[in-house]
Amino acid sequence: MDRLDELQVLIAVVETGSLRQAALRLRRSPPAITRALAQLEDRLSRQLVERTTRKLSITEAGRDAYEQALALTRQWQDLAAQPLAAPVRGVVRITAPPVFGQLFLGAAIDGFLARWPDAQAEILLEDRYLDFIEYGLDAAVRLGRLPDSGLRTRKVGEVRWIVVASPSYLLARGRPGRPDDVFAHQIIAESGRSGAPTWDFRDTEPMPLQPHWMSNDIEMQRQAARAGHGLARFLNYQVGEDLRDGRLLRVLQDYEPAPLPVQIVTSGARHADGKVQAIATHLADHLRPILARTS
Structure with a gap:
């Protein structure tokens, strides 16, 4: 196993939180993952992961190594794409969650088409995961941990679930201090499940x-929250403007669950064509700074 593979093992272990899940993601055996991690720890002369029979936790050195491993693998992916930087032509088909796509993909696609004027773009906004083959997809933006599917992933940031309410609602009903307090409040929630x-x-x-x-509509839920109808839960980017302008306030921040990864997903083909590599790299470069500001 080469050194880049060792870095990919570390990334998979940190992002999945499990040696077994890392093995499934990378399509390797758990013993191979354990050996690669031990080799990397020996090479760096530091412990990256603390292991017990029931729990795995990442050390501070492991977190630092993970961030550096991400940067190095991104550089390698960008370098690997350069030899295939032939002109991009034809339709580039991308899918993303609706609100995410509405907020962030328009400018990204404008820049892509300006660089590749012979290309055309089709954006499919769906909360459900569309099948790459059935829909002829070139790339997808997906939120959350993904099942092992043989697709290639590139992490570009994180989002998280947050609870918010309007200033007028909190003034009238009080600010919840603990998760159990939500039972005493009016709740705005998603329907259809x-x-x-x-x-x-x-x-x-x-x-x-x-x-x-x-x-079942995010915008309707936002309007209800701004109007003071109760506590509501959103992914942080969905209400970023409301938070900046003070129309909504964040509550229970100390109890928020772990963030969800945002990933660019492409076909699992070993050698993706230039069109796929071009859109994946462009989306990653566009989204990383945006998501860093919204986290």
Whole structure:
């Protein structure tokens, strides 16, 4: 196993939080993952991961190494794409979650088409994961941890679930101090899912709720929250402008669950064509600074 492979093992272990899940992602055996991690630790002369029979945790040195490994693998991916920088032609088909795409993909695609005027773009905004082959996709922006699928992924940032409310609502009803306090509040939640809506908080079980106000549309939920109808939960980028302008305030920040990775996903083909590499690199370069500011 070469040194780049060792870095990819470290990245997979940190992002999945499990040697077994890292092995599934990289399509290797758990013993091979353990050996590669041990070799990297020996090479760096520091412990990157603390292992017990029941738990795996990343050391501070491991976190530092992870960040450097991400930077090095990005440089390698960019370098590997350069020899294929032939003119991009034809339709480039991309999918992303609706609000994410509305907020961030327009400017990214404008820049891509300015650089490659012989290309055309088609954007499919869907919350569900579209099949690459069925929909003829070149790239996808996907949020959260992904099942092992043989697709190639490139992490570009993180987002997180947050709970917010309007200043007028909090003035009238008070600010919740702990997750259990939400049961005493009016709740705005997403509809259209089976079973009672649930919210997750750090170190707690999912909490079933009885919402006061429901909609299957994010914009309707935002309007309800701004109008003071209760507490609402969004991904942080969905209400970034409201938070900056003070129309919504963040609550229960100390109890927010772990952030979710944002990844550019492309076909698992060993040698992707120039069009796929070009759009994946362009999206990654565009989204990384934006997501760094919104985290």
